Structure formats: C-alpha cells, structure tokens
Amino acid sequence: MPESRARKKATYTPPTTKSSASKQSASWYAPVMCALFLIGLAYIVVFYITQGKYPIEALGPWNVIVGFGVIMVGFVMATRWR
Incomplete structure (x- = not known):
C-alpha cells in the first residue's frame, strides 16, 4: 500500500496585536x-x-425643540467620549 506524502507545517506567525x-x-x-448640556438646559429654562x-x-x-436639539448633540458626544 502506498504511503501518503507528509504535509509541511507552515511556520507560525503570531497574530497582530493592537496598540496597547x-x-x-x-x-x-x-x-x-x-x-x-448646560446651554440646552438654560435655553429651555429661559423660554x-x-x-x-x-x-x-x-x-x-x-x-423647546432647539433646546433639546442642543442637549441631544451633547448626548451624542457623550457616547463617543473615552
């Protein structure tokens, strides 16, 4: 019975790491x-x-919509803050 060829193992390459x-x-x-946040709140309170x-x-x-819009921009910034 013929023998199968041996497979060559690929050289190990470590995974790339992200910057720490x-x-x-x-x-x-x-x-x-x-x-x-404060400008939007002040805008609504003054109104x-x-x-x-x-x-x-x-x-x-x-x-009121303008005030809440300014507050929402603050919330969007808060979600991207690190």
Missing part, C-alpha cells in the same frame, strides 16, 4: 460636552421663565 495605548478624547471634548418671549420669540414653542 487606548485612544482618549481630546482635552476640550468633555468641557464642550458638558457646556452643550419657560420668560413665557416664550425669549430667547427667540418668533420660534414660539419650537424653542
């Missing part, structure tokens, strides 16, 4: 994120305290 240094956000990132006269009277109730 974790990526961090820039130093300005967290203050801007917190500032957006309710002035009974819709400020910050922009022409927008009317859409001022």
Whole structure:
C-alpha cells in the first residue's frame, strides 16, 4: 500500500496585536460636552421663565425643540467620549 506524502507545517506567525495605548478624547471634548448640556438646559429654562418671549420669540414653542436639539448633540458626544 502506498504511503501518503507528509504535509509541511507552515511556520507560525503570531497574530497582530493592537496598540496597547487606548485612544482618549481630546482635552476640550468633555468641557464642550458638558457646556452643550448646560446651554440646552438654560435655553429651555429661559423660554419657560420668560413665557416664550425669549430667547427667540418668533420660534414660539419650537424653542423647546432647539433646546433639546442642543442637549441631544451633547448626548451624542457623550457616547463617543473615552
């Protein structure tokens, strides 16, 4: 009975490793994120305290949407913060 050929083993190559240094956000990132939270909150509070006269009277109730939009930008930044 004929013998099968022996297989040549491939040389071992170790898996590539990712850099051990974790990526961090820039130093300005967290203050801007917190500032957006506070600006959005202040925008909405000013709208309710002035009974819709400020910050922009022409927008009317859409001022609340603008305030929440600024807050949402802060939340999006919070999800990417490291």
